[in-house]
Amino acid sequence: MWDRCPGGLSLLLILAALAGCAFVRANVGEPLPEERIRAIQIGATTKAQVLEALGPPDYVGHTLAHELFQYRYGDGKLGVVLTFSRANFKTDDLYIFFTRDDVVADMIFGKRTDRVRFQFWPFGE
Amino acid sequence: MERLRKIRRRLTLVGILIIGVQLAGCSFSRVVVNDPIAPADIAFIVRDHTTRADVLSRLGAPQEITATDDRDIFRYRYSVQKTFRISFGQLTRGFVPVTISRGRTGLDVFEVQFDAQGIVRDHAFKLRAEARRFNPWPF
Numbered sequence: 001m002w003d004r005c006p007g008g009l010s011l012l013l014i015l016a017a018l019a020g021c022a023f024v025r026a027n028v029g030e031p032l033p034e035e036r037i038r039a040i041q042i043g044a045t046t047k048a049q050v051l052e053a054l055g056p057p058d059y060v061g062h063t064l065a066h067e068l069f070q071y072r073y074g075d076g077k078l079g080v081v082l083t084f085s086r087a088n089f090k091t092d093d094l095y096i097f098f099t100r101d102d103v104v105a106d107m108i109f110g111k112r113t114d115r116v117r118f119q120f121w122p123f124g125e
Numbered sequence: 126m127e128r129l130r131k132i133r134r135r136l137t138l139v140g141i142l143i144i145g146v147q148l149a150g151c152s153f154s155r156v157v158v159n160d161p162i163a164p165a166d167i168a169f170i171v172r173d174h175t176t177r178a179d180v181l182s183r184l185g186a187p188q189e190i191t192a193t194d195d196r197d198i199f200r201y202r203y204s205v206q207k208t209f210r211i212s213f214g215q216l217t218r219g220f221v222p223v224t225i226s227r228g229r230t231g232l233d234v235f236e237v238q239f240d241a242q243g244i245v246r247d248h249a250f251k252l253r254a255e256a257r258r259f260n261p262w263p264f
Binding site for chain 1: 152154155156157158159160181185186187190191192196197207241259
């Protein structure tokens with residue numbers, strides 16, 4: 001039976017399957033400017049300088065000893081093939097801690113958006 | 126020649142399978158937010174010993190930083206939403222225009238608490254993200 005199956009049929013079936021593909025990308029906020037982040041010096045840069053370099057934060061909070069600014073950028077990628085779809089979303093998070101004198105006391109930067117992939121298979125990992 | 130025949134047979138089967146699922150009116154979708162953290166990933170944490178720097182170097186930046194009166198808290202979150210939809214309208218060519226669908230979201234949260242010196246005083250893990258299954262039944 002398979003011998004009689006025209007070679008083009010397989011290709012036709014796969015092409016028909018691919019006709020239902022979509023690739024979508026969505027971003028939340030602006031990418032965090034890494035050059036400006038690297039220029040921030042612990043113990044020297046002031047809150048005013050941070051605000052000038054990065055703009056207002058997405059969130060302002062407090063830890064036990066410091067005031068905290070949080071900046072966030074999100075990147076999402078969605079792949080759809082026929083009836084299967086998968087969306088992956090990750091964030092870059094920047095936390096800047098300030099002393100009572102409004103000087104940067106510490107900084108945490110986590111970059112994950114460079115590892116967001118287009119995938120469509122919804123099963124497994 | 127035999128190898129080509131096998132490849133052709135497999136491609137045809139895959140094509141038939143994909144089109145069959147589509148014609149059946151089923152769809153599966155999954156939304157994944159952030160990176161998973163497995164229990165093995167946090168095995169290095171020892172209460173009253175591990176530091177904030179250790180946690181950051183192994184797990185990266187948390188998704189949330191908050192504080193209580195005497196603790197700083199880092200929270201790491203990972204979520205998975207699974208949605209399964211069956212369109213009977215597509216299946217019956219519009220004769221039964223009914224669609225059933227259900228989306229279920231599972232969330233993993235790892236929380237670690239530090240004292241004022243940045244030493245881990247407590248941590249907790251809630252693992253729910255992968256426990257959800259595809260299930261179209263909404264009732």
